[in-house]
Amino acid sequence: MKLHGKVAVITGAASGMGAAAARLFVSEGAQVVVADVDEEGGRAVAAELGDAGLFVRTDVSDSEQVQALVRMAVKRFGRLTTLYNNAAPLRLVNEEDRSVTELPEEVFDRMWAVVTRGTFLVCKYGIPELIRAGGGSVINTSTVDAVVGQGGYDAYSAAKGGVLSLTRAMAVGFAEHGVRVNAILPGFVRTPASEPWLSREASRRAIEGLHLTRIGEPEDIARFALYLASDDSAYVTGGWHCIDGGFTAFKTTVTDYGGLE
Numbered sequence: 001m002k003l004h005g006k007v008a009v010i011t012g013a014a015s016g017m018g019a020a021a022a023r024l025f026v027s028e029g030a031q032v033v034v035a036d037v038d039e040e041g042g043r044a045v046a047a048e049l050g051d052a053g054l055f056v057r058t059d060v061s062d063s064e065q066v067q068a069l070v071r072m073a074v075k076r077f078g079r080l081t082t083l084y085n086n087a088a089p090l091r092l093v094n095e096e097d098r099s100v101t102e103l104p105e106e107v108f109d110r111m112w113a114v115v116t117r118g119t120f121l122v123c124k125y126g127i128p129e130l131i132r133a134g135g136g137s138v139i140n141t142s143t144v145d146a147v148v149g150q151g152g153y154d155a156y157s158a159a160k161g162g163v164l165s166l167t168r169a170m171a172v173g174f175a176e177h178g179v180r181v182n183a184i185l186p187g188f189v190r191t192p193a194s195e196p197w198l199s200r201e202a203s204r205r206a207i208e209g210l211h212l213t214r215i216g217e218p219e220d221i222a223r224f225a226l227y228l229a230s231d232d233s234a235y236v237t238g239g240w241h242c243i244d245g246g247f248t249a250f251k252t253t254v255t256d257y258g259g260l261e
Contacts, residue, residue: 001029002230007077007133009033009069011060011122012087014041016191017141020218021084021225026052028226033073035060036087060087060118061110063125070125080129081136082229085119085163088141088156097153108155115159116166123170127179135178139228140167142183144244164240171238180237182228187244189216212246 008025012018014036022032026049034049035058036042046055054076058069073080089110096107119140130136145153146160164183171181188207190198198204198215208215224243227233242248 002226002232003082004029006030006081006136006229007033007073007079008082008084008229009035009073009080009122009126010084010086011035011058011118012141013084014038014045017186017189017218017221018084018086019045020222021086022046022049022053024219024222024226025082025229026050028230030082030229031077033069033076035069059114060085060122061113063121066118066121067125069122070129074129079133080126081133082139083122083126083130083136084139084141084225084229085122086141087114087118089114097155099152100154103154108158111155111159112162115156116162119163119166123166127170127174130179131174131177136180137229137233138167138170138174138179138181139225140181140183142167142185142240144185144187144242144248146185147240147242148248167240168238175237180228180233182233182236182239182241184221184224184228185240185242185244185248186221187211187216187242187247189218189221191218210247210250211244212250214245216243216245 003025008030010018010022010032013022013034022034022045025032031052032049034042034046034055037059039057042055046053056069056072058065060066140163142160142163145157146164167181167183221243
């Protein structure tokens with residue numbers, strides 16, 4: 001049991017990578033708070049977790065909702081040791097993100113509100129609880145798009161790039177309190193959000209060709225998050241970890257996935 005005694009808040013945990021992490025964390029002994037705006041999906045995941053799970057509907061861009069999330073986590077499970085920031089407005093990524101000159105300002109603002117501000121707020125109100133618990137782990141989800149050029153997803157890339165810079169700043173700022181802060185940069189992962197591309201054979205084959213191994217599964221990312229949440233990674237902080245099937249080793253620029261048809 002790698003996470004015995006750990007209590008984790010996982011945002012964006014109603015589906016995909018967040019849901020996979022919630023299931024894995026509980027199987028390894030953790031208690032998990034599932035945070036998401038998707039109430040139906042979030043409740044379903046929490047129900048799978050039994051007494052070790054709790055769902056709290058949370059818009060991570062809203063300070064009051066994030067504060068309530070942290071309070072409810074501590075009230076239910078007594079403490080908080082792990083923050084896994086995974087929430088992202090995937091409908092905007094898939095349908096409304098654009099290159100800078102075509103990007104609506106409201107789309108850019110909402111992306112930053114959920115991805116970058118959301119990570120900030122969860123850390124602002126969650127890290128004091130990690131300190132009270134004697135230390136812990138913060139895991140931030142970024143993306144390979146933050147370090148590999150890809151046209152057409154400018155808001156997403158920028159917001160996730162902000163997460164990388166925030167990760168290193170927090171790693172330095174909270175090391176003396178026993179709080180480790182790391183970022184995971186997933187490659188292309190098979191989730192409901194990626195189905196628009198993977199359902200078309202031509203685009204699926206093109207995406208497969210961007211990896212040295214294969215397209216990722218949510219469990220691939222969850223297993224690395226488990227490592228970062230556990231004491232096995234006690235010597236690891238301030239890192240940007242590409243879990244991407246060799247994507248970033250293989251490619252330096254990427255075409256618009258929407259054009260891979």
